[in-house]
Amino acid sequence: MIRHTSLFLVYELRNTFRNPIWPLFGIVQPVVYLLLFGPLVAGASRQPTSEQLTSFAPGMLVVTALFGAIGVGYGTIYELRSGVLERVAVSPAWRPSIVLGRTLRDGVVLVLQSIVVIVIALAMGMRASLPGLAITVVLIALTGLFASGIGYGLALSLRDENGMAQIMQFFALPIMLLSGALLPMTLAPEWMQKVALFNPMYHPVVAGRALFAGDLTDSSIPIAFAVMLALAALTVTWSVRSLRRIAG
Amino acid sequence: MIISAHELRKTFTTRSRKGAQTVEAVRGVDLEVEKGEIFGVLGPNGAGKTTTIRMLATLITPDAGTATVAGHDLLRSPGAVRRNLGYVSQAGGVEENTTPRAQIVMAAKIHNVPDPAAATAGVLDRFDLTEMADRPGRTLSGGQKRRVAIALGLVHAPPLLFLDEPTTGLDPQNRANLWDRIRQLRELGTSVLLSTHYLDEADALCDRLVIVDHGRVVAQGTPGELKREVSGDVVTLRVAEPERAADTLKPYAREVRVDDDLLRVYVDDGEHTLPALLRALEERALSLTSIALDRSTLDDVFLAKTGRSLRDTGAAA
Numbered sequence: 201m202i203r204h205t206s207l208f209l210v211y212e213l214r215n216t217f218r219n220p221i222w223p224l225f226g227i228v229q230p231v232v233y234l235l236l237f238g239p240l241v242a243g244a245s246r247q248p249t250s251e252q253l254t255s256f257a258p259g260m261l262v263v264t265a266l267f268g269a270i271g272v273g274y275g276t277i278y279e280l281r282s283g284v285l286e287r288v289a290v291s292p293a294w295r296p297s298i299v300l301g302r303t304l305r306d307g308v309v310l311v312l313q314s315i316v317v318i319v320i321a322l323a324m325g326m327r328a329s330l331p332g333l334a335i336t337v338v339l340i341a342l343t344g345l346f347a348s349g350i351g352y353g354l355a356l357s358l359r360d361e362n363g364m365a366q367i368m369q370f371f372a373l374p375i376m377l378l379s380g381a382l383l384p385m386t387l388a389p390e391w392m393q394k395v396a397l398f399n400p401m402y403h404p405v406v407a408g409r410a411l412f413a414g415d416l417t418d419s420s421i422p423i424a425f426a427v428m429l430a431l432a433a434l435t436v437t438w439s440v441r442s443l444r445r446i447a448g
Numbered sequence: 449m450i451i452s453a454h455e456l457r458k459t460f461t462t463r464s465r466k467g468a469q470t471v472e473a474v475r476g477v478d479l480e481v482e483k484g485e486i487f488g489v490l491g492p493n494g495a496g497k498t499t500t501i502r503m504l505a506t507l508i509t510p511d512a513g514t515a516t517v518a519g520h521d522l523l524r525s526p527g528a529v530r531r532n533l534g535y536v537s538q539a540g541g542v543e544e545n546t547t548p549r550a551q552i553v554m555a556a557k558i559h560n561v562p563d564p565a566a567a568t569a570g571v572l573d574r575f576d577l578t579e580m581a582d583r584p585g586r587t588l589s590g591g592q593k594r595r596v597a598i599a600l601g602l603v604h605a606p607p608l609l610f611l612d613e614p615t616t617g618l619d620p621q622n623r624a625n626l627w628d629r630i631r632q633l634r635e636l637g638t639s640v641l642l643s644t645h646y647l648d649e650a651d652a653l654c655d656r657l658v659i660v661d662h663g664r665v666v667a668q669g670t671p672g673e674l675k676r677e678v679s680g681d682v683v684t685l686r687v688a689e690p691e692r693a694a695d696t697l698k699p700y701a702r703e704v705r706v707d708d709d710l711l712r713v714y715v716d717d718g719e720h721t722l723p724a725l726l727r728a729l730e731e732r733a734l735s736l737t738s739i740a741l742d743r744s745t746l747d748d749v750f751l752a753k754t755g756r757s758l759r760d761t762g763a764a765a
Binding site: 284 | 505506507527530531533535537538539540541542543544545546550554555557558559560600601
């Protein structure tokens, strides 16, 4: 079980790093937000950019996870079309390891992407608590498992690029806005704040802000960990099950 | 017996706006494949070939029926079946961004091959792929990719290999090349189950075959047996009055089939019957546009069993 999972993980990581254009592409958007939107928010709130980044950067990590899920979905549909998944499904590999290896790869890639985004933010003058940063990276890894679980589950259930593009487009923007990643939900009217509570991505953003600011005892942190742990378990299970129905 | 399948059935339900629609893809297929033989499943597109192979390869669970594949019960121990087979799908499953060598080594590791690197080098060499083994998959030609696909299915030296339409989309040269390689598998003792909609392919490669149509087996045997069953030779004539010509020629033939202005006359000994046929037509003053004498083919078997020509169903021979 573990042997097969680590085999797939190592194999997929090697493939990713042989051609690292996609993971790099995945951080383009968050970095552009960081460079061109962060200063705007700072200006609007009359804060220096370096201070504003402490609350803006955590959201960009969550956005990276969200875009990662979309990439995962397209990659999976390609693997379905080309017969790659079918081929490994006939091998004696432990079935869940096929998805688990890929999901863990996504987690590792997301952690590396997050570190790059954090380094860029620090270079822009962000001040943040070091243990807070470290814990946030762990939280983002969990968020990544949740997001890539959705990517695999959707791709394996829909098996169609067009359907998936529509669903992703439909949900990506509201999820991003309602997570408070761009502008904090404290600026929102009360009804929006209530809706945001049901947006899974809201919790890691809030917890990330507390962690970056050094409020390591903030109650949002255990909540975010609990929500992400539960949802990651749920979506990864879903994607493993979807693979079982690969025959269609 | 490496495959023994009995009464396999599979029905698919597709949901659309018009409601649920069911397609009976396979309706009771029996197969008996001997160890070491190349066994063909021949039929037009949509006959249920791929579904049958996918059921036997553990990818789809049959709705009904039983099967023993490579010594293990298909339904009770699919894991054991998987350890003993190689499967090459129509799509092939060759990754574009990874080198053939890396992919094959990975397949070998998953199959617990003792020395993955050596097994990979061996299979690459056997399929003349060593030269392009370290280039990304996307740079390979269609024929090379197909060979990588087969190498991926063979690296663990399985006793049984499934090939789903192995030469579809290949040019004639690459097809001939692949046929040779498939024949070599017989010498190594690997049993092969292949599906195809090419008559010449089934004829050239298979020790035995079944012809499937609409999810059922309509004929089975060696290519020779099947062709003999229809008759030795077929005389194809294009005539002005096919019905009258058919009546005229019936006494000379085992069977006469009319297909528009085309007449197919099945005879045991074409060379010697042909002059008699021509004389008979001349006596009745029936004018003839063209005439051809051929050995009967598997298409004639298909025509005899289903009333349709494989060529009419959109599959070229």
